[in-house]
Amino acid sequence: MTEKPVLTLYNTLTRQKEVFAPIDAENVRMYVCGPTVYDYAHIGNARPAIVFDVLFRLLRHVYGADHVTYVRNITDVDDKINARALRDYGDEIDAGRMSLNAAIRAVTEKTLAQYLEDTAALGCLEPTVQPRATEHVDGMVEMIGTLIAGGHAYVASGGEGREVLFDVRSMPAYGGLSKRNLDEQQAGARIAVEAHKKNPADFVLWKESDPDEPGWDATFDTPDGAVTIHGRPGWHIECSVMSEHHLGKLFDIHGGGLDLIFPHHENEIAQSCCAHGTERMANYWMHNGFLQVEGRKMSKSEGNFFTIHELMATENFGQFSWPGAVLRYAMLMTNYREPIDFSVQRLEEAATELGKYRLIAEFDEAVAPPAAFVDALCDDLNTPKAISVLRDLAAKPPVYARSDQNGGATSDSSAALDEDYSRRAQLAAALSFVGIDLRNYDANWMIASVSDARKLEIQARIDERLAFIRDKNWAEADRIRDELLSEGIQLKDGKDSETGERITTWEVKR
Numbered sequence: 076m077t078e079k080p081v082l083t084l085y086n087t088l089t090r091q092k093e094v095f096a097p098i099d100a101e102n103v104r105m106y107v108c109g110p111t112v113y114d115y116a117h118i119g120n121a122r123p124a125i126v127f128d129v130l131f132r133l134l135r136h137v138y139g140a141d142h143v144t145y146v147r148n149i150t151d152v153d154d155k156i157n158a159r160a161l162r163d164y165g166d167e168i169d170a171g172r173m174s175l176n177a178a179i180r181a182v183t184e185k186t187l188a189q190y191l192e193d194t195a196a197l198g199c200l201e202p203t204v205q206p207r208a209t210e211h212v213d214g215m216v217e218m219i220g221t222l223i224a225g226g227h228a229y230v231a232s233g234g235e236g237r238e239v240l241f242d243v244r245s246m247p248a249y250g251g252l253s254k255r256n257l258d259e260q261q262a263g264a265r266i267a268v269e270a271h272k273k274n275p276a277d278f279v280l281w282k283e284s285d286p287d288e289p290g291w292d293a294t295f296d297t298p299d300g301a302v303t304i305h306g307r308p309g310w311h312i313e314c315s316v317m318s319e320h321h322l323g324k325l326f327d328i329h330g331g332g333l334d335l336i337f338p339h340h341e342n343e344i345a346q347s348c349c350a351h352g353t354e355r356m357a358n359y360w361m362h363n364g365f366l367q368v369e370g371r372k373m374s375k376s377e378g379n380f381f382t383i384h385e386l387m388a389t390e391n392f393g394q395f396s397w398p399g400a401v402l403r404y405a406m407l408m409t410n411y412r413e414p415i416d417f418s419v420q421r422l423e424e425a426a427t428e429l430g431k432y433r434l435i436a437e438f439d440e441a442v443a444p445p446a447a448f449v450d451a452l453c454d455d456l457n458t459p460k461a462i463s464v465l466r467d468l469a470a471k472p473p474v475y476a477r478s479d480q481n482g483g484a485t486s487d488s489s490a491a492l493d494e495d496y497s498r499r500a501q502l503a504a505a506l507s508f509v510g511i512d513l514r515n516y517d518a519n520w521m522i523a524s525v526s527d528a529r530k531l532e533i534q535a536r537i538d539e540r541l542a543f544i545r546d547k548n549w550a551e552a553d554r555i556r557d558e559l560l561s562e563g564i565q566l567k568d569g570k571d572s573e574t575g576e577r578i579t580t581w582e583v584k585r
């Protein structure tokens with residue numbers, strides 16, 4: 076067996092790039108925080124799904140497909156889910172035709188199916204395990220009990236009933252991932268201290284439920300005796316419990332978006348390390364950067380909020396419904412740690428490049444991606460560098476066989492043809508390595524995606540312009556040309572080879 080490539084990863088824990096050394100190369104273990112299933116996933120949610128899918132593929136390449144376990148949880152208990160169930164099925168519940176739990180189940184099932192459909196269309200492999208929070212409530216109650224017994228958690232009554240809270244002061248190392256100092260936080264805290272908390276940074280492990288909220292009966296042994304609280308878990312505890320269940324008390328990689336470092340990941344570490352008496356929960360913590368849309372923070376009020384489904388199934392963004400491969404490639408054009416500006420222009424650039432690749436690619440399972448491409452990915456998933464390798468491969472036009480008079484190629488040209496074939500097959504193999512299968516990609520999808528009504532409308536404007544040209548009214552003719560261009564339609568003037576008549580064709584500007 077050949078030596079494994081060296082993989083380096085930026086570790087948020089140490090704030091530096093480190094050579095990746097798994098605990099057990101036979102079973103490399105990665106956990107990534109997954110979706111809260113109450114609504115369509117937005118394009119910002121696509122980023123970790125794609126980034127960690129590329130890492131999953133790379134780990135499988137290095138360690139073997141059967142030697143990597145990738146766990147991504149599904150948060151199916153959350154107040155937002157509850158609110159959505161009451162909004163969508165409130166009448167049914169009021170009329171007694173549906174239970175709250177059934178309504179919650181309906182919301183989570185529908186949303187989860189959509190999420191899996193979206194991520195599949197984006198070219199993501201399914202993680203090895205996708206555990207649901209509701210299937211691990213017993214484990215959460217047990218871990219909370221351990222934390223109480225160890226003096227790391229306590230029961231207190233707040234404005235919304237009783238809570239079990241994590242006592243951050245019980246953990247001297249609290250804040251190690253985010254490098255936050257508790258005293259500084261307190262000094263700078265502007266929010267009112269919730270009186271029932273020992274420390275304002277204490278966070279909820281378990282909270283009491285109202286009758287119209289989902290809940291489980293949990294009994295905790297406290298210094299004041301046993302306490303039973305019909306309630307539901309806080310968000311952080313589920314990841315501590317599910318990662319331990321599937322990956323153990325210490326595993327290799329924990330991933331998620333930059334926004335999860337604090338408080339979510341900090342709190343996961345606090346729970347896991349205090350419950351298990353360990354110093355670390357995972358050895359490498361990886362975080363993808365933020366995503367903006369057209370240069371601004373994505374928000375519903377700004378009008379630049381887009382779901383993955385919307386980008387692929389509607390023409391709301393740049394007048395196209397974008398193939399998943401274009402969204403994925405556009406995402407990979409930026410290093411995963413950098414902020415990304417998702418824009419129509421970026422998607423057009425991605426579509427142009429993929430279209431170019433599609434026209435020259437050869438599909439050959441026996442051909443591997445070039446070493447420079449894999450090396451770039453091994454350098455902390457440097458996808459822009461990997462993409463520059465693709466661009467180099469696609470820079471030369473393809474060489475076509477040119478038969479001589481005897482019907483055969485010369486030996487020189489045969490070598491050139493082989494080299495050219497290999498180059499174009501490497502291109503396809505490299506794209507497939509990062510989850511873009513060009514065999515299913517239509518290089519002309521942009522024109523194909525223009526509706527028939529729109530095509531008729533464009534043709535009418537072209538006819539109008541030709542009439543102006545015949546009248547030598549160049550100003551009006553140019554105006555129509557420029558108007559169409561501003562709508563993303565580029566005109567091309569030419570002559571009919573037989574009649575010599577002027578003809579105008581169009582294409583979608585990329």
Ligand SMILES: [Zn+2]
Nearest residue numbers: 108314339343
């Ligand atoms: Zn998590």
